[in-house]
Amino acid sequence: MDVLTHVLVALHIIGIAALLGGFLAQLKAVGAGAARFTPAMLHGALTMLITGVALVGVHQAEGHTLNNIKLGVKLALLVVILGLVYVKRDEERVDKGSFAAVGGLTAANIFIATLWV
Numbered sequence: 001m002d003v004l005t006h007v008l009v010a011l012h013i014i015g016i017a018a019l020l021g022g023f024l025a026q027l028k029a030v031g032a033g034a035a036r037f038t039p040a041m042l043h044g045a046l047t048m049l050i051t052g053v054a055l056v057g058v059h060q061a062e063g064h065t066l067n068n069i070k071l072g073v074k075l076a077l078l079v080v081i082l083g084l085v086y087v088k089r090d091e092e093r094v095d096k097g098s099f100a101a102v103g104g105l106t107a108a109n110i111f112i113a114t115l116w117v
C-alpha cells in the first residue's frame with residue numbers, strides 16, 4: 001500500500017502542476033483580459049479530486065487517522081475551483097475575478113495541505 005500511496009501523492013502533485021501551472025503561465029494575459037481556463041487546468045483540477053479521494057481511501061483502509069476538517073476544507077475549495085473551471089471552460093476570455101479565485105484558492109489549498117497538521 002505504501003507504493004500506492006506514494007504513486008497517488010505523485011499524481012496529486014502532477015495535478016497541482018497542471019492546475020497552478022496553467023494559472024501562472026497566463027498571469028500576463030490576465031492583465032490584458034485575455035486569460036482563459038485551459039484544458040490542462042480542468043484536467044489538473046479533476047486529477048486533484050480523483051487522487052485526493054483515492055488517498056483518503058487508502059489511508060482509511062490502512063487505519064490511519066485523518067484530519068477530516070482539513071480534508072473537508074480542501075475538498076470544499078476544490079469544488080469551487082472545479083466548478084469555475086468547468087463552467088467557464090469554453091469562454092475565450094475569463095473575467096479577472098474568476099481567474100484570480102482559481103489561482104488564489106489553489107495556492108490556499110497548498111498552504112492548507114502543508115501548514116495545517
Ligand code: HEM
Pocket residue numbers: 005009012016048049051052053055056059071072074075078081105106107109110113114
Ligand atoms: C486544489 C486542491 C488541492 C491541493 C492544491 C492539494 C495539495 C496537496 C499537497 C501539496 C499535498 C502534500 C502535502 C501533504 O502531505 O499534506 C497533499 C496531500 C494530500 N491531499 Fe491534497 N490537495 C488538494 C485537494 C485534495 C482533496 C480534494 C483531497 C481529498 C478530499 C485531498 C487529499 C489529500 C490527502 C489525503 C493527502 C495526504 C497524502 C499523504 O501524505 O499520504 N487533497 N495535497
